[in-house]
Amino acid sequence: MMRALIFALLCAAAGVAGAAETIRIKDIGKIAGWRDNALTGYGLVTGLAGTGDSARNKATRQSIANMLSRFDMTVVADDVQSRNAAAVMVTASLSPFARPGDALDVTVTSMGDARSLVGGTLILAPLKAANGQVYALAQGPLSVGGYKYDLNGNVVQKNHPTVASIPGGATVELGVANDVSNGGQSVTFVLSDPDYTTASRVAAAINGALGQNLALAQDASGIEIRIPEGRRARLTDFLMAVENVSVEPDRRAKVVINERTGTVVSGGDVRISKVAVSQGDLKVTIVTDNSVSQPLLVSQTGPDVRTMRVANSRVDVTEQGETGFVAASNNTVADLVQSLTRVKTNTRDIISILRAVKAAGALHAELIVQ
Structure with missing residues (x-):
């Protein structure tokens, strides 16, 4: 990790020293x-193998009843007991120069308590923009990158089976005039x-x-x-x-730090004023050894003779032989990191040092901590 950090910083410095990009x-x-437009719709996924919404979801039952009514079938919502359907939200992004007939990729997400959307098919769903107008129609079989199976309290799951996609599953009905x-x-x-x-x-x-x-x-x-x-x-x-x-765009001086991964990325032109850095290490370790003390002879028995558990503890203090000292005068972040590496400073300590240098007012850049 340290070699990669130094390589990135030195390459940035070399880029500044070379010809302007x-x-x-x-x-x-x-x-x-030039902007994309978000489309959203409500739909119904059918064909699920008993992994759809339960009877507790009134919206799903009502949606099934409404869909059947379009085919001249009158079914009361309370009579719908199928678990092979699920209520979903459908989202897509409409490109700024989309024309009628173009295909859009669609994302389908479950709204109820469906366990999985594997094997389902989205029934025709209109996709609307923020103005409430329909711009596309979505329909087709779902592609799910996961699964979930459960039996008798045992669950096996991979990824998120309640989120699916339909590549090219929506057709643009109304283009955008930009x-x-x-x-x-x-x-x-x-x-x-x-x-x-x-x-x-x-x-x-x-x-x-x-x-x-x-x-x-x-x-x-x-x-x-x-x-x-x-x-x-x-x-x-x-x-x-x-x-x-x-x-040739101008660049602001920035230093980006990711403390979770121990990564530091900096431009080679980030300057540091005169600063002195002293870095040392003190390590305290407490070790406990558990041992058992028991009678030497089995015949030695009595109310006061028994096996004893003894805990022996010791404290070990280890101090680094040398304290690293680095003096920087009108240098860059790459120069400082290279100097810290010579005194064998790890990446975590370099991050702490850069934050301390920024607090001291010697780092002339925006410090971004992720």
């Missing part, structure tokens, strides 16, 4: 209006990580690549790009040219 702006943001061009006049590019420096660089890079003063950074997140009159008829080609413009 430029990436396409499409990898650091997106055009405003006007990303603000009426054909301009588009707005939105950064995934808002930053004033990066926004300004993106605007300058677009203007330089297209040869016109078209882009203007509105704030730390949005860059408004004016569409030339000659390019409005071919908006797709214009946006392709914009997305492939390369830029």
Whole structure:
């Protein structure tokens, strides 16, 4: 783990020391209006082998009765006693440029006390958006990545058998009309990580690549790009040219620490002011040895002669032979970690030291503890 930590930090430092890295702006943001839409629906899964909802779930019984009524069959909900059906919620994500007839992946989750959805089939269920309008219809056999079997109190279960999926199980009935061009006049590019420096660089890079003063950074997140009159008829080609413009984004100094796994990730340009770190170790161990004392001769018996249990305890104190001392002056996190490694400091102690350096005000970066 320590070698991997040092390797990651040194590679980050080497990357900063080398040539500046430029990436396409499409990898650091997106055009405003490009978003997925959540769809939700209520449905009924049938065909379960006695693992569906019990008779206590009135909603499931009512759903079965309502479904049968559509086929001219009148059944009272209280008369439904089947355990081969389950009430479920159906969810899907509608892409921003979905067209009628496109297929969507569907996730099905149980609502009642069904034990498993293995072998079930989803009956036709409408999927609605937040505005209450139906955009897709879902139906088909379920794919469950687990199972659950129980008998006489013995249960064998793998994964979550009450959650299933239907790849391509929904068909889009109503597409989404997205006007990303603000009426054909301009588009707005939105950064995934808002930053004033990066926004300004993106605007300058677009203007330089297209040869016109078209882009203007509105704030730390949005860059408004004016569409030339000659390019409005071919908006797709214009946006392709914009997305492939390369830029050098600015990066904030961050150190990410995961205490559960003992992982530290830092950029090579994270600076540390003058600081001295002293690290030592004191280990205290209490050991108890249990022994039995009994009479030497079996004939030695009496009311006061019996086997005794004796506990012998000792305290062992182990102190590290040398105390590690590291002095850092205007160095990076990678330099500090490399110095701590020379004095054989483990990863857990390095995490504690970095937190102490941040508390001392010497670590000039945002410390993120996961």
